[in-house]
Amino acid sequence: MNEDRLQERLARLEAGESLAACAEGMPPEETELLNTAARMQSIELPGRDVRRAAEQRANLMRAARHESHETAAPKPARRAALPRPALALGALAVAVLAVFVLRTTSPSVTTIADPPATNPAGAPDQTDQPYTQYVPVVNSSLSAPDPRSAVLTETRGVVEVFSEGRWEPAQVGKVFHAGQRLRTGQLSSATLLFYDRSQTRLGPASDVTLDALDARIDGPRVVQITQAVGETDHEVVASSYRASRYEVRTPAGSGASKGTSFHVSVSASLVTRISVDEGMVAATHQNATVIVAAGQETTIHAGSAPAQPVFRVWGEGIVTQIGQTWRIGGLEFATDEDTVVSGNPQVGDFVRVDGHLRADGTRVADSIVLLRRAVTNRFRFSGIVESMGEAQWTISGRTVVVSATTSIDSGIETGDLV
Amino acid sequence: MQPDSDLVARAQGGDVDAIGALYDEHHVSIFRYVWLRVGDRHLAEDLTGDVFLRMLDALPSYRSVGLPFRAWLYRIAHNLLVDHFRRANHHAPVALDFVEDRADGNDPSTATAHRLLVDRVKRALREVDIVQREVIILRFINGLSLQETALAIGKSEAAVKSLQHRGLAALRQTLAEEREQVIR
Numbered sequence: 001m002n003e004d005r006l007q008e009r010l011a012r013l014e015a016g017e018s019l020a021a022c023a024e025g026m027p028p029e030e031t032e033l034l035n036t037a038a039r040m041q042s043i044e045l046p047g048r049d050v051r052r053a054a055e056q057r058a059n060l061m062r063a064a065r066h067e068s069h070e071t072a073a074p075k076p077a078r079r080a081a082l083p084r085p086a087l088a089l090g091a092l093a094v095a096v097l098a099v100f101v102l103r104t105t106s107p108s109v110t111t112i113a114d115p116p117a118t119n120p121a122g123a124p125d126q127t128d129q130p131y132t133q134y135v136p137v138v139n140s141s142l143s144a145p146d147p148r149s150a151v152l153t154e155t156r157g158v159v160e161v162f163s164e165g166r167w168e169p170a171q172v173g174k175v176f177h178a179g180q181r182l183r184t185g186q187l188s189s190a191t192l193l194f195y196d197r198s199q200t201r202l203g204p205a206s207d208v209t210l211d212a213l214d215a216r217i218d219g220p221r222v223v224q225i226t227q228a229v230g231e232t233d234h235e236v237v238a239s240s241y242r243a244s245r246y247e248v249r250t251p252a253g254s255g256a257s258k259g260t261s262f263h264v265s266v267s268a269s270l271v272t273r274i275s276v277d278e279g280m281v282a283a284t285h286q287n288a289t290v291i292v293a294a295g296q297e298t299t300i301h302a303g304s305a306p307a308q309p310v311f312r313v314w315g316e317g318i319v320t321q322i323g324q325t326w327r328i329g330g331l332e333f334a335t336d337e338d339t340v341v342s343g344n345p346q347v348g349d350f351v352r353v354d355g356h357l358r359a360d361g362t363r364v365a366d367s368i369v370l371l372r373r374a375v376t377n378r379f380r381f382s383g384i385v386e387s388m389g390e391a392q393w394t395i396s397g398r399t400v401v402v403s404a405t406t407s408i409d410s411g412i413e414t415g416d417l418v
Numbered sequence: 419m420q421p422d423s424d425l426v427a428r429a430q431g432g433d434v435d436a437i438g439a440l441y442d443e444h445h446v447s448i449f450r451y452v453w454l455r456v457g458d459r460h461l462a463e464d465l466t467g468d469v470f471l472r473m474l475d476a477l478p479s480y481r482s483v484g485l486p487f488r489a490w491l492y493r494i495a496h497n498l499l500v501d502h503f504r505r506a507n508h509h510a511p512v513a514l515d516f517v518e519d520r521a522d523g524n525d526p527s528t529a530t531a532h533r534l535l536v537d538r539v540k541r542a543l544r545e546v547d548i549v550q551r552e553v554i555i556l557r558f559i560n561g562l563s564l565q566e567t568a569l570a571i572g573k574s575e576a577a578v579k580s581l582q583h584r585g586l587a588a589l590r591q592t593l594a595e596e597r598e599q600v601i602r
Contacts, residue, residue: 003583033586040558056467
């Protein structure tokens with residue numbers, strides 16, 4: 001097999017044999033691959049910023065000293081002290097190690113789950129086990145008390161649980177069971193951690209119900225979630241039981257999916273979008289199935305087959321042209337009626353663009369979000385805070401729009417000078 | 419230089435100097451891996467620091483059986499990047515801006531040639547499938563073995579073997595096309 005032969009030659013190259021010797025007897029096209037590998041190995045990449053590296057080393061040593069003096073008491077959330085808010089959220093980073101497959105029977109369900117059993121139901125599959133070793137890096141000291149429960153490990157903004165016919169605030173540490181419903185408000189988020197350390201993160205204005213829950217690790221896992229609206233991220237820990245299932249249902253569309261690191265969004269118009277970060281997702285609806293690979297996304301409109309997956313394109317850059325076609329970071333992005341532009345970015349501003357590639361290779365922007373105003377586009381004024389809404393503030397009579405990207409110091413109250 | 423296994427054992431026993439030594443041993447290669455994944459030098463610097471803080475958190479749970487320390491550390495970096503990309507709107511971005519300050523004080527012409535080469539490779543890597551790209555970076559730039567790469571990204575050796583083959587083919591094709599464009 002070519003792959004084996006290439007690896008055998010690469011191993012010899014890595015062991016110090018000359019390129020010529022390693023390439024001997026190889027077909028020209030494979031020799032080219034060997035050359036490419038050798039070329040990559042010869043590249044010298046820049047080193048680190050010495051000052052930053054030294055600072056980090058000092059921080060690490062300080063943290064290690066602190067840790068070595070700690071008692072057996074639960075660790076504080078170190079992430080909360082880190083400078084970047086992204087890590088302060090304290091969620092998991094999960095390596096996805098297994099391929100999941102599920103065939104759904106309901107035509108109105110988007111499902112992400114494990115494969116149908118090809119061995120006796122419930123029997124652990126020990127094949128390929130060396131690679132299913134999972135190294136969880138969990139920043140929360142919380143855990144679900146038992147497989148039939150999940151615990152809320154992170155909340156931001158308005159997070160509520162539906163209980164006894166009404167919505168009530170849900171706090172970190174709250175334990176959920178099958179049948180319970182959780183929702184987030186605007187600019188809010190929440191993370192549910194299951195017993196097997198899989199997790200679901202709700203984005204803003206999202207609403208999910210736990211339909212079935214038995215996230216055991218000593219048998220087939222069952223997690224079924226209905227997502228009525230909003231955005232969720234799912235990180236599913238590998239299970240050695242082929243009968244395990246992890247399902248996300250949406251009101252529009254049905255799916256059979258592979259993969260354990262993916263994002264599901266359901267818009268107000270009930271359009272489901274599935275994007276995959278790792279692994280693969282097979283989305284099915286109207287008896288049509290598409291396979292969505294890492295880096296791709298598909299869209300499912302109610303009553304329609306899933307769209308053919310498209311490769312996502314994304315990045316950050318400075319806007320040099322706006323209009324029907326935007327130029328961002330030197331690349332052109334077409335826009336259409338589905339393009340969402342947030343923050344009113346102008347020429348010179350720094351933005352993030354997310355889009356997809358058309359079959360003809362042109363880039364289409366799905367969203368363009370302002371990240372940083374150009375100096376020339378900025379303004380500054382001071383005033384008294386008169387009102388503080390979720391979407392806008394009034395400061396000395398002026399309306400100031402705020403969004404998820406607005407940086408707001410803590411402790412500001414009505415009447416403060418800002 | 420002590421082998422990682424000794425350092426790790428000491429680090430797990432609370433030896434702060436051993437933790438520093440592990441940092442010294444691995445921080446540059448972790449940085450390069452992260453840098454090539456995120457495409458932004460400053461962000462990569464920050465994320466590299468986070469990798470080692472996570473390492474500190476997870477050290478008590480590390481067991482050397484079946485998972486070499488270096489692969490385990492790259493697994494942490496891989497997990498952190500997955501987490502980072504998800505937070506950055508669920509995508510694994512490749513920065514469009516590739517203009518970065520580079521720390522080198524070499525001969526200007528050599529430095530320029532090197533910058534061009536690195537830029538070219540980065541551009542070519544951008545065209546390669548995400549998972550293939552990660553395998554190429556780990557295998558041929560960071561020098562991980564087939565087994566270590568498999569463990570770091572949570573795939574089988576057979577899968578990595580296939581990914582490296584397809585990744586090298588895609589990379590070779592892209593580099594060749596770019597060269598043709600330059601010649602024209």
